[in-house]
Amino acid sequence: MLEAENDGNNYAAIALGLTLPDICGSIDQPGNGKSQQRYIAWWDAYPGAYFNELFSDPADPGLISGVDAWALRCAFLHSGQDRPSGSKPAKRVRFISERIGSAGSDAVNGVVYVAVDLFVRAVQRGVERWLADRSGDEDVGDRLQQLLQIMSPDEFYDLIIDAVAIN
Template identity: 40%
Template sequence: MHQFVTATKAAVAQGNWYAALAIALTMPDICGRTENPSKNSRARFVDWYDRFLLKRYQANIGPNRALHTFLSGLDCYALRCAFLHQGEFGIDDQRARQALERFHFDIPRQGSFIHMNHVNNVLQLQVDRFCLDVTEAVEQWLIIVAGDKDIQARLAKLASIG
């Protein structure tokens, strides 16, 4: 998994947003399959996302400080499917989606940070922050599974170039 984390971070550093996003959206699926190979792609993606990324995409908002989920596991999986298979940010035709219809990704700009803005059924994310959130979650997961021999054996079989 380290090769995918490194590639994502390099793509972010280079401003190669499409590459960074493609790898970032792939990693939860790879981690999920490595951990639970018998589950289907959707189930393992959502399960992994909910355990390692969901809290980053929830916040207490409003006067009552109600917990709001900006990005659920299902909506993230729908984004994964739409972007990787169709090259789109619209998820309104994805069966897996839960609440959102579309994503809007912004690039980082000097002096501004635009991330987790939810307007109607559109979620605005800053692409570098999203990709780095995924890499940080993967790094956390790698520490947790370091002692699991079965997972380590499956990780050893992942693609490696060079």
């Protein structure tokens, strides 16, 4: 995610930033039918908390809430859009390619403008905090080991050699 953002591949960085809460939430609470609930809770506890630290405005608590992030996730990952739809009201989140001062919320239009790098770092800090919170949890550790992994060509070659040797 950070590498994508550093390379200027902002769409990939945003997509990864919107996907990581799904993955972390699923590791915390595995099972079907809980995706929206666990995503919102995870976002509010981790990246959302970071945004609240940066932008503590009593008139607008939570620059991007879990509900907002879930709506953006659905709109972007399923349709490539930034306009949330659905039954729960959510703010529209629009991205700025480079930071111009700080991100803020346009209360008139209900639109949040946020720099891509700030969004990416909020998710990164959320994941880091979450990993620290779960550092001693063996179940979480076991589920982390089950995440998709990409082998190097050497690892694949070793796997083939071992399979041939067994047969």
